[in-house]
Amino acid sequence: MKVKILRRLSPVTEPYWEEFLYDGTMDNSVAGLLDYLNYNDDIVDINGNKTTRIGWECSCLQGMCGGCAMVVNDIPCLACETFLKDIKGDVITIRPLRKFPVIHDLVVDRSVIHKNLTKSDIFIEEYRLSDEDDHAHQYSVAKCLKCGLCLEVCPNYVNGDSFFGALYANDCYLVSVRNRDKKKVISRMYNEHFGKDCSKSLSCMDICPVKIQTLTSISKMNRQ
Numbered sequence: 001m002k003v004k005i006l007r008r009l010s011p012v013t014e015p016y017w018e019e020f021l022y023d024g025t026m027d028n029s030v031a032g033l034l035d036y037l038n039y040n041d042d043i044v045d046i047n048g049n050k051t052t053r054i055g056w057e058c059s060c061l062q063g064m065c066g067g068c069a070m071v072v073n074d075i076p077c078l079a080c081e082t083f084l085k086d087i088k089g090d091v092i093t094i095r096p097l098r099k100f101p102v103i104h105d106l107v108v109d110r111s112v113i114h115k116n117l118t119k120s121d122i123f124i125e126e127y128r129l130s131d132e133d134d135h136a137h138q139y140s141v142a143k144c145l146k147c148g149l150c151l152e153v154c155p156n157y158v159n160g161d162s163f164f165g166a167l168y169a170n171d172c173y174l175v176s177v178r179n180r181d182k183k184k185v186i187s188r189m190y191n192e193h194f195g196k197d198c199s200k201s202l203s204c205m206d207i208c209p210v211k212i213q214t215l216t217s218i219s220k221m222n223r224q
């Protein structure tokens with residue numbers, strides 16, 4: 001299988017495509033393929049020329065950390081949950097998420113996600129019982145990986161300067177039902193950084209690896 005990877009050695013160098021030959025098992029995931037290509041001391045491209053180790057990140061390799069979010073054959077996904085046997089054809093293209101600055105190859109800087117949550121005060125200050133009885137939805141929202149895939153497919157999210165995306169809307173809901181005294185300020189921040197600009201494409205729900213029903217959070221926040 002031919003593997004084409006969009007590489008970039010540092011944030012200040014130009015990106016370029018590099019090709020590799022993968023001759024391992026098709027039972028592997030894309031994460032497994034990257035590990036395989038990086039395994040030997042001497043990393044070579046498809047023509048046998050020496051090259052550098054491919055940069056990518058992961059922590060759990062089981063769909064729980066969100067670190068390996070990337071774009072495979074034009075589809076944003078988690079590399080650990082994308083399996084080679086499900087990929088059509090014998091060429092695979094891999095590139096980093098497009099809405100975040102690239103640090104190295106497939107590693108991107110997603111710190112804007114946490115910066116936006118912090119500066120809007122969207123975090124649970126004190127654990128309190130929720131005043132809503134939709135615990136299944138709250139549990140689902142709490143599983144957000146902050147992987148950024150919902151931002152990648154969102155037609156309204158650009159770079160996190162003003163519109164903060166689906167993960168923000170979900171966290172607004174989760175925090176507002178736990179910390180009631182923050183409700184007013186959260187409702188204002190929600191409208192400012194999500195509600196007024198969301199065009200409801202809902203592509204965020206299709207792509208979310210943990211299947212968070214963002215539309216439910218939106219309707220609950222709108223009611224608030």
Ligand code: SF4
Pocket residue numbers: 066143144145146147148149150151166167170204207208209210211212
């Ligand atoms: S809402 Fe889903 S897609 Fe978006 S960051 Fe959370 S887990 Fe990832």
